[in-house]
Amino acid sequence: MAVTSNVNQNDLLALGRISSVYGVRGWVKVYSYTDPMDNIFGYSRWLLKQKGQLREIAVVQGKKHGKGLVVHLEGCNDRELAQQYCGAEVFIHKDQLPSLVEGEYYWHQLEGLRVIAVATGEYQQTDLGRVIRLMATGANDVLVVKGDKQSVDQRERLIPFLPDQVIESICLKTGEIRVDWDPEF
Known part of the structure; x- marks a missing residue:
């Protein structure tokens, strides 16, 4: 060894x-x-x-x-x-690690990304914090997002990882995940 x-x-x-x-x-x-x-x-x-x-x-x-x-x-x-x-x-x-097809991600790639809630209708965006970890549940995976100094508050949020429903886009280059998620939830 x-x-x-x-x-x-x-x-x-x-x-x-x-x-x-x-x-x-x-x-x-x-x-x-x-x-x-x-x-x-x-x-x-x-x-x-x-x-x-x-x-x-x-x-x-x-x-x-x-x-x-x-x-x-x-x-x-x-x-x-x-x-x-x-x-x-x-x-x-x-x-x-094996290569992934476009639109697939390893969990470690998502950890640390900034999560931005994008409102439908009027264009608004709210910084919710960073992904601190992911969880597997029976129905779907969940992003655990923790607020920080740059975000709207310091709360921890659980956001379902549902592409094309909640997850609007993921950009590893900019380090952002855009979500259709009410910041009050």
Whole structure:
């Protein structure tokens, strides 16, 4: 496992976390942030972050086990070696992500964008704040927007991510999402 230096943290994307050892042959349990959870296996090389250090390691094998996932990492062939990885965060470089078609976005691309409510009829716009995170719900994803010094107020709003209904436009270049949303709601 090689120590990686000079990596810009903004170029990394967290995929999961190693939670504990599994068995006696060096396997570990992994909590995946991907959806579906086994998409984490689509990346054969991971960056593991522990105590501020990043180390690159190859994934030899991964599989579903019960309601979770287990992974065998390169060079990790017994329980004691596996123990050293417990608690490590799993990252990849963002450029490893598959390309998307126009109009599709990864959640990390939307986080931090400014949200502008555009009124229909008279042209008005109201700055609602920035996307601080997204949530998956049964019906649709939701933008969690937090007001800041530039916005109309400091409130937190939950705005459904419904393209062509609530979401009017997304521009990554300008860093804005325009929404058809009542600022009072």
